[in-house]
Amino acid sequence: MVRRLLLYVTVLAIVVIPVSMTCWKVVQYARVSKAQIVDLHHHIVRTLALNTTSYFNQLNMRLAFAPLLARAKVWSDQLAILNNTLLSNSDFACVALLDAEGKEKVKARDGALTFLNKPLDYAAHPLFLNVQQTRTADTGPVYEVGPYSFFDILYPLENGQWLLVVVRWESLKKLLFEEQVGEKGFIWVLDETGRVVGDSRQAQVGKALSDWPYFKERLEASDDWKGEFADPFKTPSVGAGRWVKGAGWFILSAQPQEEAYAKARQLRLSAFFWMGFSFIGMILFGYFWVKHISLPITQLAAGVYKVSRRQFNQKVPEDFGLDEFRALGKAFNNMMKELKVYEDMQVERIVEEKTTVQSLLYSISDGIIMITQDGKLSFTNEPARAWAVDVAGRGKDFDYAWGQLQQYPPWSEALQPVLENHKLSMSEEFEFPVQGRARWSRVMAQHVTTEKGRVMGTMVVIRDITQDKELDRMKEDFFNGITHDLRTPLAATIGYLGLSEMQVPENEKELSQLVGSARQSARRALGLVETILSLARLQAGKLAINKVPVNARELIGKIGRDMTFHAQAKKIKVSVECEDEDLWASADQSLIERVVENLTGNAIKYTMENGWVKLSARRVETGVELCIQDNGRGIPPEALNKLFGKFQQVKAEDKAVGFGIGLSFSKGIVEAHGSTINVESEVGKGSKFFFILERAAAPAPASAPA
Incomplete structure (x- = not known):
């Protein structure tokens, strides 16, 4: 008992x-879920604040003409500059030049906005009085005129005049209020006076909350905040807030605690x-x-x-x-x-060995299938059965799914040579459409033999690589998307810098050099964007290679001159070596220039101060060899195998940064020319990258005009 x-x-x-x-x-x-809700609100306001800051930075890029406007003396020139600026951004409602007293001198405006017809007078405007004291650009509150809303940005100019920009509120409003948490959640934008300038629910717009205790605390502390608080109506709430620097706005994302903690409370009771x-x-x-x-x-x-x-x-x-x-x-x-x-x-030993092997095969996460010499299945583990039913079962059992796989041409064509002993092994990737989406698998097959070499059958290993494929696609989509978005502002920046370079006085050589350097840097950035786009086209098989005779000596000389200023920052000497003036290669000049520029830029990046980088070209038996050599840190042997992979980088002590696509792009372009990039490197002594292009005859000289 x-x-x-x-x-x-x-x-x-x-x-x-x-x-x-x-x-x-x-x-x-x-309990943990409560903290996650607070972190969610903090993530939202941080994203919105960054998006708002980015929006104002884009507006400032459009106003790069300000120095030109300050120097322009003729009314027609001033009006032309303002009109061009107004057309550069659809969010601009009016761009005006004010005199030192805050009164309008000249303006460009949207003709549909009649309230802007009368002359502007900001002499007594709070925004003008504030900027007049601080001499720094500032943003005014949001105000309504009829069905539209606007806010003003005032910039001081170097000659005592002022640049006023009237910006439409709608674009920024959509950017701020495109998401909120919960059915009762809300996002508010408050200015420094406590006035609600924006509300995701449009219920509190224009309301003054200067006496709200929570807002008073936020005025005294400029850092981020997250946690629990009481809203202006004494409702217990949870959320996060953040000031947008430069705009004087406070963004608040919140929701009632009753709604936010409902699920957590339900979990606890359950x-x-x-x-x-x-x-x-x-x-x-x-x-x-x-x-x-x-x-x-x-x-x-x-x-x-x-x-x-x-x-x-x-x-x-x-x-x-x-x-x-x-x-x-x-x-x-x-x-x-x-x-x-x-x-x-006396079969104990056989039973024990079989049990051990089966336990091992069942514990493997990959799918395992054993096929006998006569084509019958002798073993399948659970991952293999689940995979087959998922990709080919159509809701039925494994036997049906296996039969369907044998009728799938890519599968049978890859596996049959191994089953018929024509090949010892195979390894291929397959794409299977499953419920409207792609399912990727890597399938490997190999003969299973005894110690004496007798073939017992074929083992097929199946590994699901769908997630790896989706991650690669997400990376490619991200880079392709962001490069398309960067292309236009970079082109505009280069244009503005070119216009600024033309306006620099001849006696300002240092300023001219700085503007030229900035323009060259912008061109290199645009070159990086073009590299990413070209890499995407190359991988899609849509990049055309237009081969023409290219003078090798002129090519490396041009790149050497372009990269010298970049190398001077680290006191690195860039030299060019090519004795043959009549050395011509058959290549796409634009793409090969970017390859050599990428390799040279990498050499400068990973070479210490006071080092050297040498570009050379010479005639070899199989064509024209281009070489980039340096005395930098060198590349570890274990990194050479993955050096040309996408998003791969060799870590450097000075933490040189990049996207890890330059070498992948260079490898693809050189291979598209029918060649390969070779690497010789020793840690502590430097690296040498070289490749060979097909030799070409010198082009015929252009005939003189009749």
């Missing part, structure tokens, strides 16, 4: 304790309910266990112990406990008879 009682308590402890711990974990998760329910259920189960299960199991355990001592003549009673235990007793006694036979046949 005492033994059964102890067993009963033990069963309760074994079952109830894990259930209780699981419910307690659910309660803890409910956990307590199931904890109590499980405890009562386990008490009843324990009683049933002790009475109907534990005693038969004890008798079976005694019999099993004797069997472990190789007493195969042992028998257990067949008339005790539940019907299932009676059947188990009969099966146990029959097993004893079979074990006696197996012992006599």
Whole structure:
């Protein structure tokens, strides 16, 4: 009796304790979810603040003409500059030049906005008075004129005049209020006076909240905030807020605590309910266990112990406990008879080895399929069965799915040569359409042989690589998208810098050099964008290679001159070596120039100060060899194998940064020319990159005009 009682308590402890711990974990998760809700609001306001700052930076880029406007003396020139600026951004409603007293001198405006017809006078405007004192650009509050909303930005110019820009609020409003949390959540934008200039629900726009205690605290602290608070209507809320520097706006994302914590509260109540329910259920189960299960199991355990001592003549009673235990007793006694036979046949070693192999194959996460020499399935683990049913089962069993796979041409064509012993192994990637999306798998097949070389069959290993493919596609889509977005502002920047360079006085050589350097840097940035786009076209097979005769000496000389200014910052000497003036190669000049420029830029990046980089070209037996060599850090041997992969970089001590696409692009372009890039490198001594192009005849000189 005492033994059964102890067993009963033990069963309760074994079952109830894990259930209780699981419910307690659910309660803890409910607490953690509160912190996650706060972090979600903090992520939203941080993203919105960054987007708003980016929006104002884009507006400032459009106003790069300001120095020109300050120097323009003629009214018509001033009006032309303002009109061009107004047309450069659809968000601009009016661009005006104000005199030192804040009164309009000249303006360009949207003709549909009649309220801008009268002359502008900002002499007594709070924005003008503030900027007049601080002499720094500032943003005014949002105001409404009829059905439209606007805000002003005022910039001081170098000659005491002022540049006023009236900006439409709608574009920024859409950017700020495109997402919110929960059905009752809201996003507010407040200016420094406490006035609500924007509301995702359009309920509090224009309302003054300067006396709101929460807002007063935010005025005194400029750092980010997140947590619980009371809204102006005393409703307990949770959220996060952040000031937008340069705009004087505070962005707040929040929602009522009642809505935010509803799920967490529900989880906690459910956990307590199931904890109590499980405890009562386990008490009843324990009683049933002790009475109907534990005693038969004890008798079976005694019999099993004797069997472990190789007493195969042992028998257990067949008339005790539940019907299932009676059947188990009969099966146990029959097993004893079979074990006696197996012992006599000495097959223990075979059974043990087979069990070990099967356990190993079943524990592997990849799908494993064994096919005999006559094409029949001898083994499949669970991952393989699940994979086959998923990609080809159409809701049916594994046998049906396997038959469908044999009718899929890419699968059968790749696997059949191995099954027919024409090939020893194969490894290919397959795309299977599953429920409207692509499912990628890497399939490897290889013969299984004995120690004496006899082929026992073919083992097929299946690995799901869908996630890897989707990650690669996301990277490519991200870079392709961002490069398209960068292309236009970079082109505009180069144009503005070119216009600025033309306006620099001849005696300002240092300023002219700085503007020229900035323009060259912008061109290199645009070159990077073009490199990414070209790489995408190259991978898609849409990049055309237009080969023409290219003078190798002129090519490396031009790039050497272009990269010299970049190298001077690290006191690196860039030299060019080519003795043959009549050395011509057949290549796409624009693409090969970018390849050499990429390799030269990498050489400068990974070369220490006072080092050297050499560009050379020479005639070889198979064509024209272009070489870029440096005495930098060198490349570790373990990094050479993945050097030309996308998004791969060799870490440097000075933390040189980049996207890891330059070498991948260069490799693709050189291979498109029918060649390969070779690398020789030694850590601490430097690196050498070289490739060979097809030699071309010098182009015929242009005929003189008649």
